[in-house]
Amino acid sequence: MAKGVLVDLTKCIGCRGCQISCKGWNEMSAQKTVMAGDLTNPPRLNAHCYTHIRFQEDEKEGGPVWSFVKDQCFHCKNPACASACPVGALKKTEKGPVTYTFERCIGCRYCMLACPFYIPKYEWEKVVPWIRKCTFCSERIAADLVPACIKTCPTGTMIFGELDDMLKEGRDRITANPGKYVDHIYGEKEAGGTSWMYLSAVPFEWLGFNTRIPAKELPDLTWAYIAKIPAVIGVVLVAGAATWAITRRNQNMDKEE
């Protein structure tokens, strides 16, 4: 069955152990630190960094509130990126991860446009570039291991298990702790539902989560067009052939007159 993750942002202490273990498991090189005005480093996810902790400062009841947000691929239930890919390089696997096969990829970057979360990144500096993004540690999951970042987390911010159980756990926590969380599990409905779901003490838009993403599966939007193609083929061919036959007959009649 499909796996899922519940991220309880109230538990994160911003240690960034997850970032380090992600780099380690994926054997990715360290990048030069960029100062960007806060402690988020690197400031944005990129082809060398699949996950990072975003340090977000907001104001609540007159005082500052610090939040630490873990960013990575959400692994949608029906991912826009996979539906967009013209060569099947991105695929949704049964156990949950959305995986990438470089050998198929042509580098058209439609996945980057399709993803509402801006997750697929590109190796812009390379001559033969890959699309890069969090793999949900698909090999580890296949071997019944917990993803590297979750394994490392010292505070239990993230819990990993069956997707349905994670959603239920999220609801239970909101019910059991009135006032602690906003009444919204981010990822339950966004883009038709994602494998990674979040609980937060402050509204999600404060945390830089995109709250304008529709609560429906995005591939349905393009399928609505593709599904009509056979009908268009039929109509154009029949109407075209009929028109040709009629105009030709009229013309022949004109000639006879």
Added chain:
Amino acid sequence: MTSHKDIKMWTPTTLVLLLIMGLGGLVIIYRLMHGLGAATNLNDRFPWGLWIGIDVLGGVAMAAGGFLIAGAVYILNWKKYKPIVRPAILNAFFGYALAATAIMFDIGVPWRVWHPVVMWQIHSIMWVVAIHVVLYTTTLATESSPMIFEKLKMEGAKKTVYAIMVPIVLFGVLLSTLHQSSLGAVYLIAPAKLSPLWYSSQLPTLFLVSAVMMGLSMVSLETILSSRAFNHKPDMAILSGLARGTLIAAVIYLTLKFIKLFKGGIGMAFDGSMEANMYLLEMAVGTIAPIVLLFMKNIRENLNSILFVDTLVIAGIILNRLNVSIFGVYRDQAATGLSYFPSWMEFVVTLAFISFSIVGFKVCAKYLRLFPETEGGH
């Protein structure tokens, strides 16, 4: 008698165009050796830029004249347009060549450009687009081939193509309808990114209708310009027919755009934001002004004013494609501080592709029988 041998090849304009093409060639070599990051200003928030906006979306829209004129002549039997069927198809071929070549250098792994042909993904709009580029470019080459066979004096081959021309043209009409609309459908997947000024479930229809406007204007513009260059009188009946066609398509387009705007709240077009202003500019230049002008009969029958309206429509629809691909997604994509303005190399390559189309068209006009009907006695 057979072709326009008297066309002067080495004019200063042609030399400048060749220079730009040479420079573009060098930039493409640089891009292939050092990657997209070195040659372009594209980034993780702006995966598509000028090459997709103008070369691909604009190039394909420009090519719509080919299927329209071929359909009018071979399916509707509107013989009036026969004199422009060859230039219209050739123009379409250059439009598609422009788009296909631009895609080749825009994708990260150009030598895998054939992958969609064997790795079918029927759920992917990009796959649908890719298959149509392949099929329609082949169709256009077939439709243009009689000119080449003529040149090579292969009468048998020419006769064979003409014998199957009607089904080929019908196939071309079908592919174009699907391809023009599927380019609009590409953006259906991004409801949270593309501004509601342009995002609509009607994007495929809007792309198709606006391509009809642009295609007809393109054919008209080309007919006027080449008649000047080759010193023959353009057929006013053809030109005002094309102008009427553009007018009808523009009225349909404006109606669809208005319905969309009223549904989404008309205020969004007048809130003074960058998107709203780009939207107003696009609609004023490419749709409203041409409709107002073309409604006047004396404008539809004057060579210079038709040329002016053609230019407006072409500029307006290219602006529409840029709005959908860059300006309309700008606010969302630039939200985390990354921005995009094309590099000089992106501009050079785009200009080089346009130059190639102009010079290529000129070479064909010189050596092939592009305007057989105007040669007198034929």
